Amino acid sequence: MKMNPWTLSVLLLLAGPLGADPDWYVEYPDSFCVVEGSTATIPCSFTHPAGRRVERVFWCTNQVFCQISTPNVYDSSIVRADSRFLYLGDLIRNCTLKIIKTEKRDTATYRFRFETNGGGFTGQKGVRVNVTDGEDVKVRSSVTDHVVKEGGQVTLTCTSACSFHQLDVHWYRNGHNLSETGPALHLSGLTNDDTGNYTCSLDSSGQNTSGPWSLLVGEYEGFRWSVHLVVAVVKGVVLAVLFLLHAGAVFAKWCTNKTKHI
The missing domain is CATH 2.60.40.10 (Immunoglobulins)
Incomplete structure (x- = not known):
């Protein structure tokens, strides 16, 4: 059976880095949230065919393919001063990214891409990071x-x-x-x-x-009960004082009313 050259090209492309080839893979955690101002880590690992050498890695946000030309938060070929995005990985298997002092604008879907001497690959699944307020810590x-x-x-x-x-x-x-x-x-x-x-x-x-x-x-063991006893006694004294103050106020009001009627 003859196959259309265009169809054959597409099949060859899908069999490579963009397809479901187990030799090309990026592993992310499930999506999660972090509290604004905290420092969070995105664990990440990747694989590539034997014999390939990784030459460049980068992380991008909200980009499906995370190409070299797209905006990114980390690029191994660029030195950024005072960046809050720190790459903890390497050029072998580890692609972990650390975000220091997260901000609301860091909410995004993060994807990792690596370039080898024989092609590149983007982990399209990505990981969604939501930055929320720090209530209820x-x-x-x-x-x-x-x-x-x-x-x-x-x-x-x-x-x-x-x-x-x-x-x-x-x-x-x-x-x-x-x-x-x-x-x-x-x-x-x-x-x-x-x-x-x-x-x-x-x-x-x-x-x-x-x-x-x-x-x-x-x-010592009896200390716990002593503490509870002291707390109970203090509560009892406070309640007794409040009762006496209330009773005194009622008695004073009664005396005042009685004086007015004399």
């Missing part, structure tokens, strides 16, 4: 009680409406920066020095900071 704990005995352990997790994707999370105790970073803070072998208010922030500037989560470390 919270600290969640592995324990329900804020009072933990000495020697115990607790894990605090920084959460928000967005699913974290290797975010640059910073932790603070009583407003002082801790050396630990990452979405989870593991505290073990607790001592009284660990007592304090813990907060997390999605970047080193302290923006998008959560509300405090209070931790109280006791020296």
Whole structure:
């Protein structure tokens, strides 16, 4: 059967870099959101036929084929000063991109392309990154009680409406920066020095900071009950004082009204 030359050319093209050839491939994560001001990482890996040498890589936004001539946020052949887009990959398999201090205008579909000495390829699937406001950044704990005995352990997790994707999370105790970073803070072998208010922030500037989560470390098992007893006594005293003040106000008003009728 004779085949139209134009049809044959199209089939040959689809069998190459633009087709479903497993030798040409870019792997992205699912689309996700990041909180404005945070630093996020887009994991990425790629493959190409054996014997090819990668000569140039770049990331573009909202471009289907991410050609060399299209606008891009990273190009290995161009040195950009003070760029917020940092390429963590290489020219072999890794194409990971880091976005520092995300902004609302960074919301886009990101695609990676690489050029070899025998053709190029764009991962057309891309990954959609949505940059949202930083509301509802919270600290969640592995324990329900804020009072933990000495020697115990607790894990605090920084959460928000967005699913974290290797975010640059910073932790603070009583407003002082801790050396630990990452979405989870593991505290073990607790001592009284660990007592304090813990907060997390999605970047080193302290923006998008959560509300405090209070931790109280006791020296012995009975300490927890002592604390609860003290809290209960204090609440009882406060309620008694409020009751006496209310009763006094009612009595004073009664006396005033009685005097007027005499």
